[in-house]
Amino acid sequence: MQTHQYDVVIVGAGGAGMRAALEAGQRARTAVITKLYPTRSHTGAAQGGMCAALANVEEDSPEWHTFDTVKGGDFLVDQDAAEIMAKEAIDAVLDLEKMGLPFNRTPDGTIDQRRFGGHTRNHGEAAVRRACYSADRTGHMILQTLYQQCIKHNVDFFSEFYVLDLIFNEVDGERRTAGVVAYDLASGEIHVVRAKSVVFATGGAGKVYKTTSNAHTLTGDGMAIAYRRGVPLEDMEFFQFHPTGLAGLGILLSEAARGEGAILRNCDGERFMERYAPTLKDLAPRDVVARAMANEVREGRGAGPNKDYVLLDLTHLEPAHIDAKLPDITEFARTYLGIEPYTEPVPVFPTAHYAMGGIPTTVETEVLADNERVIPGMFAAGEVACVSVHGANRLGTNSLLDINVFGRRAGIAAAAFAAKAPWVELPESPEADTVALLEGMREREDGERIADIRRALQETMDANAQVFRSEATLKQALADIASLRERYDRASVQDKGRRFNTDLLEAVELGFLLDLAEVIVTGALERKESRGGHFREDYQNRDDVNYMRHTMAYRTENADGGAAVRLDFKPVVVTRYQPMERKF
Numbered sequence: 001m002q003t004h005q006y007d008v009v010i011v012g013a014g015g016a017g018m019r020a021a022l023e024a025g026q027r028a029r030t031a032v033i034t035k036l037y038p039t040r041s042h043t044g045a046a047q048g049g050m051c052a053a054l055a056n057v058e059e060d061s062p063e064w065h066t067f068d069t070v071k072g073g074d075f076l077v078d079q080d081a082a083e084i085m086a087k088e089a090i091d092a093v094l095d096l097e098k099m100g101l102p103f104n105r106t107p108d109g110t111i112d113q114r115r116f117g118g119h120t121r122n123h124g125e126a127a128v129r130r131a132c133y134s135a136d137r138t139g140h141m142i143l144q145t146l147y148q149q150c151i152k153h154n155v156d157f158f159s160e161f162y163v164l165d166l167i168f169n170e171v172d173g174e175r176r177t178a179g180v181v182a183y184d185l186a187s188g189e190i191h192v193v194r195a196k197s198v199v200f201a202t203g204g205a206g207k208v209y210k211t212t213s214n215a216h217t218l219t220g221d222g223m224a225i226a227y228r229r230g231v232p233l234e235d236m237e238f239f240q241f242h243p244t245g246l247a248g249l250g251i252l253l254s255e256a257a258r259g260e261g262a263i264l265r266n267c268d269g270e271r272f273m274e275r276y277a278p279t280l281k282d283l284a285p286r287d288v289v290a291r292a293m294a295n296e297v298r299e300g301r302g303a304g305p306n307k308d309y310v311l312l313d314l315t316h317l318e319p320a321h322i323d324a325k326l327p328d329i330t331e332f333a334r335t336y337l338g339i340e341p342y343t344e345p346v347p348v349f350p351t352a353h354y355a356m357g358g359i360p361t362t363v364e365t366e367v368l369a370d371n372e373r374v375i376p377g378m379f380a381a382g383e384v385a386c387v388s389v390h391g392a393n394r395l396g397t398n399s400l401l402d403i404n405v406f407g408r409r410a411g412i413a414a415a416a417f418a419a420k421a422p423w424v425e426l427p428e429s430p431e432a433d434t435v436a437l438l439e440g441m442r443e444r445e446d447g448e449r450i451a452d453i454r455r456a457l458q459e460t461m462d463a464n465a466q467v468f469r470s471e472a473t474l475k476q477a478l479a480d481i482a483s484l485r486e487r488y489d490r491a492s493v494q495d496k497g498r499r500f501n502t503d504l505l506e507a508v509e510l511g512f513l514l515d516l517a518e519v520i521v522t523g524a525l526e527r528k529e530s531r532g533g534h535f536r537e538d539y540q541n542r543d544d545v546n547y548m549r550h551t552m553a554y555r556t557e558n559a560d561g562g563a564a565v566r567l568d569f570k571p572v573v574v575t576r577y578q579p580m581e582r583k584f
């Protein structure tokens with residue numbers, strides 16, 4: 001075992017982690033620990049854009065951006081956080097520009113902007129151009145830019161190191177952060193990294209579902225590790241299903257396509273969104289569009305031999321325009337479906353895309369122990385966190401913004417905390433639980449294969465906790481998760497070696513997914529209303545009297561040694577926008 005010591009340790013090298021590292025690295029001794037090589041993080045797959053009310057192309061204001069975010073999030077957004085994000089958006093974009101990020105430009109040289117779902121002028125009057133972009137490779141450019149800057153500022157990177165545990169210790173009866181336990185993929189060695197401040201920036205958990213736009217590695221590690229150590233998880237039942245996944249595959253075709261003018265059609269060629277959202281049509285928020293698509297299919301108006309998808313029509317757009325603005329995603333349609341988007345509409349269906357919920361934080365990114373208290377020395381930002389700027393449904397391009405705004409805040413806050421806080425002693429053998437977890441997995445012989453259990457989990461989540469949910473489907477999912485957990489406890493890994501044992505780590509990741517699936521479904525079952533991405537067929541209306549509040553899920557130990565989810569609630573912060581019916 002090796003030990004290291006840093007003022008600030010950041011877990012995750014996506015946009016949130018590296019934006020934090022860039023700030024912390026200029027103020028304190030900082031390390032980033034990441035299970036992927038930094039530029040392979042999922043931020044690099046982001047296509048469409050990052051929004052800010054720059055007003056480069058048409059009139060806009062941060063106040064309209066805040067309103068759209070709150071309304072898009074179905075009023076579960078903490079409005080103080082949304083105000084901060086919309087205000088700091090402008091500098092967040094300009095900072096990236098100064099670092100050298102090659103944004104697309106207008107003819108007069110300013111940053112170009114395009115339309116995206118739910119972003120409007122004057123509180124819903126019409127769609128506005130708010131998304132800054134770099135063709136359909138915006139995330140790739142952000143990641144490359146931030147990585148260069150981190151190297152320039154001497155941030156240390158531990159790449160292909162998996163953080164598997166969070167170390168707390170009691171000081172004067174209070175839980176304090178002491179560091180993390182990591183596993184080096186190359187050698188199989190355990191490292192204990194002591195730190196005054198720990199920032200979790202581990203991204204999302206899309207692999208809970210089978211049909212997803214998320215990378216194979218998005219297994220919710222940070223959320224599950226924190227949850228196992230007693231940190232609550234907020235609003236986990238709110239998962240976003242992005243309307244335009246390639247049918248049958250889930251690979252994302254960015255909303256930028258609709259931003260550039262593409263239209264959704266059913267088997268009759270009808271532009272059906274005109275019925276569901278007369279003003280914004282195809283550019284209504286994602287929850288509205290995804291539900292409309294699923295409904296068209298249910299009512300028999302789906303396209304294709306099995307009538308199980310709808311069509312995204314780009315054929316009226318100029319091929320030169322498609323090549324300039326949407327080169328990568330149209331190539332996906334050619335490669336994966338054999339469809340030529342210049343001349344044929346693309347089969348699409350909703351795909352699990354984004355976790356609105358996560359580790360609860362203050363607007364300074366401090367992690368909450370409960371509704372009031374923070375955990376000194378622990379911070380979180382990006383998709384792993386819930387601050388909550390996305391509420392019940394995130395608007396497109398607000399996540400690349402979130403990771404930049406709150407990533408920056410996390411780096412500054414973590415460094416400031418480290419500058420004044422004393423070191424917390426490490427508890428005895430902080431690595432013991434991790435060693436036991438790994439050895440337990442490795443030593444078991446002749447168990448079931450991890451991949452089979454993971455597939456069964458993803459299938460039940462797709463079937464029972466997707467766009468449409470009900471008490472019956474959610475109870476089915478919970479029962480399935482319980483039996484999968486028993487199978488997991490008897491499962492074994494084939495690779496018993498130490499070096500590059502991805503088999504072993506996938507087994508650990510499946511444990512994280514099982515925990516998170518249980519939290520998602522338990523929250524969804526308790527929330528007897530429909531709001532944003534969470535639609536209950538048995539409770540189809542929003543219920544502000546009983547449910548305009550955040551869910552807080554805590555892990556509790558049962559008498560029999562097992563664990564269960566305990567739910568509590570947290571009030572929503574309302575500053576200026578009272579809830580209203582959502583019409584688009």
Ligand SMILES: Cc1cc2nc3c(=O)[nH]c(=O)nc-3n(C[C@H](O)[C@H](O)[C@H](O)COP(=O)(O)OP(=O)(O)OC[C@H]3O[C@@H](n4cnc5c(N)ncnc54)[C@H](O)[C@@H]3O)c2cc1C
Pocket residue numbers: 011012013014015016017033034035036037038041042043044045046047048049050138139161162163164201202203204213214215221222252254353354381382383384396397398399400401403
């Ligand atoms: C295909 C796709 C397209 C998208 N397009 C857009 C878009 O156009 N605009 C927009 O706003 N949003 C978009 N999003 C959403 C947005 O990209 C993500 O929400 C955001 O990039 C998440 O950034 P992050 O830094 O929180 O996490 P990530 O970029 O996912 O990074 C997570 C990091 O954590 C590390 N990590 C995870 N677990 C561990 C562990 N156990 N130990 C150590 N390290 C760990 C990983 O190595 C990685 O470095 C898109 C998402 C997808 C999937």
